[in-house]
Amino acid sequence: MSLYIGREASKLWKRICAETTTEINLLADNWKYILGGLIFQYIHGLAARGVHYLHRPGPILQDVGFFLLPELGQDKAYISETLFTTVFLSFVVWTFHPFILKSKKIYTVLVWCRVLAFLVASQFLRIITFYSTQLPGPNYHCREGSKLARLPHPQSLFEVLLINFPRGITHGCGDLIFSSHMIFTLVFVLTYQKYGTKRCIKQLGWLIAVVLSLLIIASRKHYTVDVVVAWYTVNLVVFFLDKKLPELPDRTGGASLLLPLSNKDKDSKTREENHKLLNGNSVDPADWV
Template identity: 85%
Template sequence: MTLYIGREASKLWKRVCAETTTELNLLADNWKYLLAGLVCQYIHGLAARGVHYIHRPGPTLQDLGFIFLPELGQDKAYISETLFSLIFLSFVLWTFHPFILKSKRIYTVLLWCRVLAFLVVSQFLRIITFYSTQLPGPNYHCREGSKLARLPHPQSILEVLLINFPRGVMYGCGDLIFSSHMIFTLVFVRTYQKYGTRRFIKQFAWMLAVIQSFLIVASRKHYTVDVVVAWYTVNLVVFFVDKKLPELPDRTSGNSPILLPLSMKDKDSWNKEENHKLLNGNSVDPADRRPRTQVNGKNLEDGNADTAMNGA
């Protein structure tokens, strides 16, 4: 038993080391995209902090969700945050499963580049929206009479730049349309829908997204319109941005030597070559896609390269 555990632990350690090496190589090529995505997360937080300074509390607007969904109350407002934290942490842990599990489909670095692209575009649209029209916040700390509903003018630029994290994020007001919680939730669920492998987890994730929507409204953290707009905006953003990005390599086949997605130029070149062979009645063999040596403007097979060079 001890020998078996030791052998499996050794295999796991080798797997972790091999995956770490692979991901570090990818990180060296893609760190700029990850850094840009993280900087945009800070800019989004800074914008949400800024709109709080111009927030003006007022009577809660009439809302269909407020009419049909009972109010949870301040003592139960943690329920929606707990569910969101569960979704967030579960997705983050799943993105690192290639380091441990033998069966893997994604590269962690490449996946996070894609996720951050979805988040950045969605958050950019969100910033434009909540700065265009400031609604009176429905949350308890944003209502009239609350000391947190208005922020005093900052004493220095440093006070704004530090955004009072995490308290400033938890008790923000004015950044309503559309829900930031739903941006993260829907981006994570859509990503797992495409790259995940467990069907029941996909169905469960969508169910959690729906429950999260109702809890946000029941907690009075957002108006119903904030959640509704998030549902169609984020899904459209993911749909169109995903089409513009190069497809991630699929690791399930296990026989693909290509680590990074092909460029569109490479894909077009391969497609033309395959179509040409099919028109000539030749089958397309994946093993035939090997580098060719170019001599005098002609592409030669590796085996004929030396002959051509000697005869030139």
């Protein structure tokens, strides 16, 4: 038993080392896209913080979702946040699964390049939208009488640049149309829909997206229009950008050219080339690279 465990541990370590080498090479080629996407996450947070200064609390707008869905209450607002956090962490873990599991359909760096491209495009449209018109926030901390409904004018540039994470993100007001939570959720679900392998998880992902939409409205964190606009905007953004971005190399068809060949793979490749030569077949020069 100990011998078997040691052998499997050695295989896992070799797999992790091989994947790490591959991903580092990919990161060296694509670090600008990753860095740009991460910087824009800060810009998006900065924009959401900025619109909070413009927010003016007022009467909650008439909303069909508020009529149909009972209000969960302030003490149950954690339910939607817990579900969203579960989706976020699950997706992150899935993108790193090639380091551990044998199934290698995706490259972590390349997947995150696409995900960040989808997020940046959707968040850019979101910033334009919520700065165009500021609606009175339906969330509890955005209503009249709450100390957080209005932010005092900043006293310095440093105060503006300080997002106050995470409280400044979770207790923002004015950044309504459209929902940021739904942007992340739909981008993650659509990405797994294309590159995931488990059909049941794909179906579960869409179900969770619908449930999260209802919970966001029931928690009064967003108006129904914020969720509805997110559904068709994010889907359209992903649909059009997906056609423009280079497709990921498929790793299910065998060993990838990006992965270093093991001694066993090299010996197998050499025997195949020798077999071609013995039968009078020419060897493709690309195979010698």
